[in-house]
Amino acid sequence: MNAADNAMIRLDGVAKTFVMHLRGGATLPVLMGVTFEVRAGECAVLDGPSGAGKSSILKMIFGNYRADAGTIMVRDARQWVDIASAPPRRVLHLRRSTIGYVSQFLRTIPRVGALDIVAASARDNGIEPAKAKARAAELLDRLNIPEKLWQLPPSTFSGGEQQRINIARGFAATHPILLLDEPTASLDRRNRAAVINFIRERKLGGAALLGTFHDEDVKQQVCDRCIDVTNFRA
């Protein structure tokens, strides 16, 4: 089978070095020659010890970190776009239409309620308002967020609740590419199981998923293919 047929993400020769000017210009080479593909309908997992650059790879694909070398091609409908060189407007457009990202931390917006935050993510992705709201409610419910909290801004929530709002936001949209940065870290068993189900549903829906999972058990359950990041050590 021709792998290129259903590839959604394709990295080639990607490198990342941090230059810390406040520490006398110290350079911290992290990644070099990062080359792999992620295909539609699979969940690929970035593997490697902490500090190996797993999170940096996800952030470069999302356009949140810059790549110093190489290309980061993502498929936007029938077109391939190089995130590493795309103008900011293009990247913002891709974040709405194509690439979702679930991080460990939620940047809360003052005064916007949890349900609205989650629904907004679906609306930005082109889902019509009523459906977006229903989808948001379903996700919050499956993540065991009590309904009495739905209208409240998450800035007052516990860390664990905020994390679940963020997860709901990431899964509310139906981006064909989904990046998962430790989505299950510090979740209890019940909510971990919910996230595993979300991932399975997105895979069945044909999305390409790429993630990092601290939790060995979760990794076993969702991973189709491991990518060893230590191969790309700079």
Add this chain to the structure above:
Amino acid sequence: MTAARAGSESPLLTAEGLTKHYGARLGCADVSLEIYPGEVLAVVGESGSGKSTLLSLLSTQMRPSSGSIRYRMRDDVMRDLFELGEAERRFLLRTDWGFVHQDARLGLRIGVSAGGNVGERLMAVGWRNYGRIRQEAVDWLARVEIDADRIDDTPATFSGGMRQRLQIAKNMVTSPRLVFMDEPTGGLDVSVQARLLDLLRGLVADYGLAAIIVTHDLAVARLLSHRLMVMRRGRVIETGLTDQVLDDPREPYTQLLVSSDLRG
């Protein structure tokens, strides 16, 4: 946050090589930028970086020593701003643009009622019916969360946060396509800032506004803007997606700014 609207593929404003000298002193040098409909650009830097000079040039309050600014008028034609006639320029300032000052007293008439401040801008564009003007003022005061029963009070009796919200209502009433903001949350208490930021964020998204926001507050830039420009000593030293510049700053000065920002 809601991103610039798709389909708006030509820029609203284009500046090229903007340079301003004050005698021998440099205001800003060789600044070029584009802004698209619905896009929010934040310009950050400390005092003296040239960011306020840039805002004055872009909003035609000052002429550049060299360089040009072109703007897409409502008839879709790109025009050189410094070749506009006085009537056209007035139309921009009074209708198609807004300007939110850090000091609300510069943007408001402090002895005129809140309703009068908002209504004035409508009258300037030809509204004559008192009832309709007042109704529009009431609507806009509500949208910026000022109680209707304060409509006849003057902003002299308002708190800092309320004055700032009134200034925003006054600007928004003519449905501008581009709003310039100079430190819109400067000098306000943190809790008041949060409310104002949330309001601005909503307005920008709901009305598809383009905005150029000058601020030294990175939290303001992060919350409101799509793109970020970092200025130092009159020059643009770094530019890009807001979250990219803030999370992966490249220039020494940008790294210093980000690491000095307590709120992250």
